[in-house]
Amino acid sequence: MSLIVQKFGGSSVADAESIKRVAKRVAETRRAGHDVVVVVSAMGDTTDELLDLAAEVTPVPPARELDILLSSGERISMALLAMAVGQLGIDARAYSGTQAGMQTDSHHGRARIVDVNPERLREALDEGAVAIVAGFQGFNVGSGDATTLGRGGSDTTAVALAAALEADVCEIYTDVDGIFTTDPRVAPLARKIDRITSEEMLEMAAAGAKVLYIRAVEYARRHGVTLHVRSSFNNNEGTIVTTPKDGETVEEPVIAGVASDLSEAKITVVGVPDIPGKAAQIFTLLAAHNVNIDMIVQNVSVAATGRTDISFTLPKLDGERALTGLNEQQSSIGFDSLQYDDQIGKLALVGAGMRSNAGVSATLFTALHEAGINIEMISTSEIRISVVTRADNLAEAVRVVHTAYGLDGDDVAKVHGGTGR
Amino acid sequence: MSLIVQKFGGSSVADAESIKRVAKRVAETRRAGHDVVVVVSAMGDTTDELLDLAAEVTPVPPARELDILLSSGERISMALLAMAVGQLGIDARAYSGTQAGMQTDSHHGRARIVDVNPERLREALDEGAVAIVAGFQGFNVGSGDATTLGRGGSDTTAVALAAALEADVCEIYTDVDGIFTTDPRVAPLARKIDRITSEEMLEMAAAGAKVLYIRAVEYARRHGVTLHVRSSFNNNEGTIVTTPKDGETVEEPVIAGVASDLSEAKITVVGVPDIPGKAAQIFTLLAAHNVNIDMIVQNVSVAATGRTDISFTLPKLDGERALTGLNEQQSSIGFDSLQYDDQIGKLALVGAGMRSNAGVSATLFTALHEAGINIEMISTSEIRISVVTRADNLAEAVRVVHTAYGLDGDDVAKVHGGTGR
Missing domain, CATH: 3.30.2130.10 (VC0802-like)
Structure with a gap:
């Protein structure tokens, strides 16, 4: 039995049908005997819609209130996904970034994680439940206010939880089959990479490969988290990103x-x-x-x-x-x-x-x-x-x-x- | 200088334009020298839309997750209203039910308030800021999970905060001019009531008058909170609901x-x-x-x-x-x-x-x-x-x-x- 963190982006939970599809995969993983923690982004274009609303109200939204606004997007998707997984007969509980113990500094809109205390997630896992966590958000450890992590925030949430929970693997679900030797839209004979080191992945990301965010890869590298980048549309093996230990x-x-x-x-x-x-x-x-x-x-x-x-x-x-x-x-x-x-x-x-x-x-x-x-x-x-x-x-x-x-x-x-x- | 609690329902904050209109009224009240706490409902039909989404995912949503889902509606409106008030040059800060100290029991979907500890709101007021609070929600004092208060919840939030903060008046903004001697749609010569006792108001509400929820009136009666039911579309005096002391x-x-x-x-x-x-x-x-x-x-x-x-x-x-x-x-x-x-x-x-x-x-x-x-x-x-x-x-x-x-x-x-x- 392993502990698996699964991260699903906004396009994977864009509507009720997609959420049910993701729920099925989560339930299958749980039924296979694994402990499962799921990290979700906001549904589809929710974040952009909320940003538009803010722009209609004020040209320069205050950072604290903007974070409250944006973080509500993931609260919606995490609650719906927990319902959908529950509907499949699996105990599933939703947790906000605050409840998941994602402590950050006070830089609203681009907060850095300072510590992770996933006690409530551990409790849920111990009781056999799947924990569904809002990606992209944490809380200012000084004020208790909601913060957001900036671009690539949900990937970072998943990796940080995987590190704190000492998960066996952090699965990043996306709409491509994994990391490719080059962009398949440019070179049609591009090949999916089976394994790549986090160091190489960092250079690929820095050089324009878009599948993973540098920040999440850096976090994985620093904490020795193994990533598995794979498609949410099939069960194929994707790309494993590993960090070989020194020596x-x-x-x-x-x-x-x-x-x-x-x-x-x-x-x-x-x-x-x-x-x-x-x-x-x-x-x-x-x-x-x-x-x-x-x-x-x-x-x-x-x-x-x-x-x-x-x-x-x-x-x-x-x-x-x-x-x-x-x-x-x-x-x-x-x-x-x-x-x-x-x-x-x-x-x-x-x-x-x-x-x-x-x-x-x-x-x-x-x-x-x-x-x-x-x-x-x-x-x-x-x-x-x-x-x-x-x-x-x-x-x-x-x-x-x-x-x-x-x-x-x-x-x-x-x-x-x-x-x- | 008074301490005024103002409550705005979903139709008053249905879109960006309405939110800006409400913000103007809040700013005017603050500029008149009063301390102001604002309670908002979710925007327009948000709550119904979220309920529809839940229904698409599962026929019987679990109560805990449904509360997380529904409470996100007010997080959106409170953040936007705080931005809009800020845009008018008034320091405004948004607070969730949890942050506002609305402690409830664990009955998700129809939680009862067990205590109110509005320390963060008091701090904000002491620093000259307007506090914007999410209505309809609190937190389970045992688990820390978000709860919702059920029908009329935002009115109840406003009254409970007014009681805890010993506000001078709790203004309930609506789309009618106040409480009428009868439903103006039935009897066109209905007259706006200037003053009414909470006891009479309770009987009116129990008998079908829809402007105020029984529960909020009961809370006001028990704690001696004075209500002012008035229109968000004009500055007319509405109806004052008082609770005469014994004797x-x-x-x-x-x-x-x-x-x-x-x-x-x-x-x-x-x-x-x-x-x-x-x-x-x-x-x-x-x-x-x-x-x-x-x-x-x-x-x-x-x-x-x-x-x-x-x-x-x-x-x-x-x-x-x-x-x-x-x-x-x-x-x-x-x-x-x-x-x-x-x-x-x-x-x-x-x-x-x-x-x-x-x-x-x-x-x-x-x-x-x-x-x-x-x-x-x-x-x-x-x-x-x-x-x-x-x-x-x-x-x-x-x-x-x-x-x-x-x-x-x-x-x-x-x-x-x-x-x-």
Whole structure:
């Protein structure tokens, strides 16, 4: 008998029919003899509808009241799911984030978990009941007020409960079959990954793979929680995300997958005086404007002018803020001009095996060269190589790289829609 | 400076526009220098929509989970109202039933308040903030789980908070101008009552007046809370409901008002053996079937047969249950047959002055006689006289009685729609 945490996103509980389908799966797991804790998001578009209501009432909703408003969405879905599971003859009890002991700090809207005391869940499990918990929410340990955890909050709730309860596995249900070697909508021969390390998963997520939120993977990695990302539409095995303990050696494929991302833009700061401290000045300024920098490349200085160009990528959403911030300080930094390019694509090759395998990057560059695709920027980490191409070359780049590393499956992958929060 | 509790029903906060209108009134009250606690119901039809969702998932929702589900409705409205009041520059904070200290017993769906500890509300008031509280809900003092108070729950929340905070007045906002001498839809010359005692109000409510729930009036009476029932659509004074202290004499009009009710039916048990204990047997049986009995009349026994007829009125909703229960026990009780009549109307004349004024009933009977309206049943309490007529005579009966007691106003009353929960 195992203790299993199951997380279902908003699209899995969008209406009464979906809730009944999820209930059936929960009941099956319980009937198989396992202890079960379920984490649910709000139904379908509930969160967006509540945000719209708030916007109708006030342009800038106070954070505390916004959290009360948003957290009510999960209270609805958890109560309905508990009813649906109960209807199948299984004792099921619903718990809010507060009741589940999800203690957070006071940062409404993006609260961090400070501790988890799932005593009431343990009691329920001891009495043979399934515990249904509202995802995405906790309570401010100082005031007792409801808080929300921000993007990916329900995944984080599930992982945090799995860690606190020492669950055997945390199952993340989604509308795809698991983690793929690359986005199946881009490369139809993408293959489902059976096992991947949390370290690789982090790099994949950071490079644009959308199935799991970085924050939840980080939490799982830190607490050694095993994740199982799988489809809520079938009973197939999905992808197991593990965290090998220090010193533990795992037989890993050299390359785990190829991530791609079209959501970034590139800014080039042209003609920066090539004197110490200028790069620091630029990126301190950008950090102060809350701009999320990804890759940075500094060209070789042109000796005649004593000036250089610095390029970096950032989310398109941060573009305007970055440009405004830089322009305000143009004279102080002393650059000539700014170039903004939102037609770039980013490809990242991820694999823990890179560490011990020399020459991995050569295959990448050769494949792109043979396909006539120009590389505009390169950056590497210990287990990742990222390159920037033209946006309209990205899909082709992903396909040729995926093939070059022998990742192609035998069949065309089935593709579903988006994922919940 | 006073402490004012304001209660707004579901129709007053049905959408963002209505919420902003309510917020404006709350802000005005605060700006006038008063301490303000606001109690809100769920928005418009939210509660019914949540009940529908539950019904889609399971035919018999577990009471604990149903309360979690339903109580989320008020969490939404309280958060939105706090945002809207905040938007007007007034510090406003939302509190759930739990946070407001509404301790109840464990009877989910119809919990009774056992104690109220509004410490957080007091803190908010001390800091100059308006406290916005979710109506209709509390928490099981044993388990900490959310409970709901049943029909009229938000009125009860408001009155209970007013009592615990020793508020100067509890304002119940509705879509009519106050309590009327009778239903303005029945008698257009109905007059708004300026002041009424809680005792009279209880009799009016018991006799079918819908504006206030009996339970809230009872709570107000027990704790000496002054109610002010008024319209959320204008600033007119409404009806003040007071509870004179023991020994306090109040100059009261003889008749406060005329209530009417078309929601009841009459059952006659024909040919009951006229021996001791038969009435007790019948009404014990009906109580066991949860049938709410109002008026009871037993006819004179027919000497030749040794049998009598017993008639009583009950809510039409209880009719089938009562008939089934009686028929099952026909041989044990020994009656001949049952007659069911759902075409009756009930008129009740209410007035604390009846105590000290003899002959009040004569005017009633004369007025009905002159109008050619037959009286089928009569029952009286200390401050109320109720009569049953044919349903299609009820409106006319109300009008002639209203006129006979000099209650008619000079103008035709304005009529709005229904009320919130």
